[in-house]
Amino acid sequence: MQPTFSVVAPVYNEAETVPHFYQRVTAVMERLGEPYEVVLVNDGSTDGSTEALHALARADRRVRVVDLSRNFGHQIAISAGLDYARGRAVVIIDSDLQDPPEVIQQLAERWRRGAEVVYAQRSKRVGETRFKLWTAAAFYRIIRKLTAVNIPQDTGDFRLLDRAVVDALVQMREHHRFMRGLSVWVGFRQEAVQYERQERFAGRTKYPLVKMLRFSVDAVTSFSHVPLQLATAFGFFLAGLSLVGILIAIILRLVNHAIVGQASTLILVLFLGGIQLIFLGIIGEYLGRIYDEVRARPLYIAREAPESAAELSDEPPTAIGQSR
Ligand code: UDP
Numbered sequence: 001m002q003p004t005f006s007v008v009a010p011v012y013n014e015a016e017t018v019p020h021f022y023q024r025v026t027a028v029m030e031r032l033g034e035p036y037e038v039v040l041v042n043d044g045s046t047d048g049s050t051e052a053l054h055a056l057a058r059a060d061r062r063v064r065v066v067d068l069s070r071n072f073g074h075q076i077a078i079s080a081g082l083d084y085a086r087g088r089a090v091v092i093i094d095s096d097l098q099d100p101p102e103v104i105q106q107l108a109e110r111w112r113r114g115a116e117v118v119y120a121q122r123s124k125r126v127g128e129t130r131f132k133l134w135t136a137a138a139f140y141r142i143i144r145k146l147t148a149v150n151i152p153q154d155t156g157d158f159r160l161l162d163r164a165v166v167d168a169l170v171q172m173r174e175h176h177r178f179m180r181g182l183s184v185w186v187g188f189r190q191e192a193v194q195y196e197r198q199e200r201f202a203g204r205t206k207y208p209l210v211k212m213l214r215f216s217v218d219a220v221t222s223f224s225h226v227p228l229q230l231a232t233a234f235g236f237f238l239a240g241l242s243l244v245g246i247l248i249a250i251i252l253r254l255v256n257h258a259i260v261g262q263a264s265t266l267i268l269v270l271f272l273g274g275i276q277l278i279f280l281g282i283i284g285e286y287l288g289r290i291y292d293e294v295r296a297r298p299l300y301i302a303r304e305a306p307e308s309a310a311e312l313s314d315e316p317p318t319a320i321g322q323s324r
Pocket residue numbers: 010011012013014043071072073074077093094095096098204205206207
């Protein structure tokens with residue numbers, strides 16, 4: 001039977017938190033009073049989370065575990081969860097209890113009233129460093145400037161998606177995934193619910209600065225060509241400037257006022273070389289992503305997974321991790 005709700009949560013080394021997460025989610029879902037399932041995606045944990053998840057699945061049939069063969073990253077783990085979720089509405093939530101499960105009640109309420117994407121928007125963030133708050137704010141501002149999709153400020157991946165939206169998302173198999181962008185890109189009726197983001201229950205963030213930067217580059221490149229177009233704009237600007245420079249140089253030469261050589265030449269060469277390398281790097285970012293897509297490897301490999309939503313319908317089963 002198709003459950004009404006699926007709760008999808010990625011788990012990466014959250015052994016301490018998992019039992020508490022399960023309890024709080026269960027309490028909320030029981031209150032909603034409709035059939036539900038909890039899809040927990042183990043993203044290559046090495047700290048005993050795997051055993052904890054399997055124990056939960058043994059004790060409660062509504063818990064289904066997708067066990068990825070290694071760490072594939074947060075966004076891919078969420079995508080794997082969506083592949084296996086069967087509910088008519090799917091809630092994506094972090095398993096570290098930073099997204100309070102109690103908010104699911106409000107998300108469900110909005111969904112029942114007709115919203116198709118209900119995203120949880122942080123009105124407040126408890127226990128984050130000032131650096132994280134500042135980088136997050138800068139991140140959303142840059143994304144909004146550079147991309148055409150209007151990604152709402154201060155939203156994470158905590159959201160509820162209607163089945164129609166999930167079906168659309170599951171079809172998108174791009175490798176560098178920015179889920180909160182994709183779930184806006186698909187359209188549908190989108191609504192926001194405010195909540196206060198909590199401190200981590202235990203453990204520490206799995207998003208160090210380097211990963212955060214890579215995540216931002218993924219976000220920009222998946223939704224914008226602006227960095228590439230910047231090269232054209234900059235080229236025109238510099239070409240215009242050099243025209244003036246050439247004129248001045250010729251005139252000075254004619255009136256026998258040679259420009260003093262080395263320093264100015266050196267500065268120009270180094271400056272232009274630097275600019276060119278930067279744009280070469282930007283092209284490289286896009287090129288690398290094209291390469292990743294062309295190879296068309298599966299998004300993830302699952303060591304062990306329940307029957308996927310696709311397998312339960314009429315479609316023929318596909319290879320592991322490649323569902324659809
Ligand atoms: N996570 C994951 N794979 C990863 C990194 C994180 O599945 O490679 C999970 C993690 O267990 C957590 C959620 O994604 O439930 C969000 O990660 P985290 O709390 O580290 O990010 P932050 O909240 O600090 O942005």
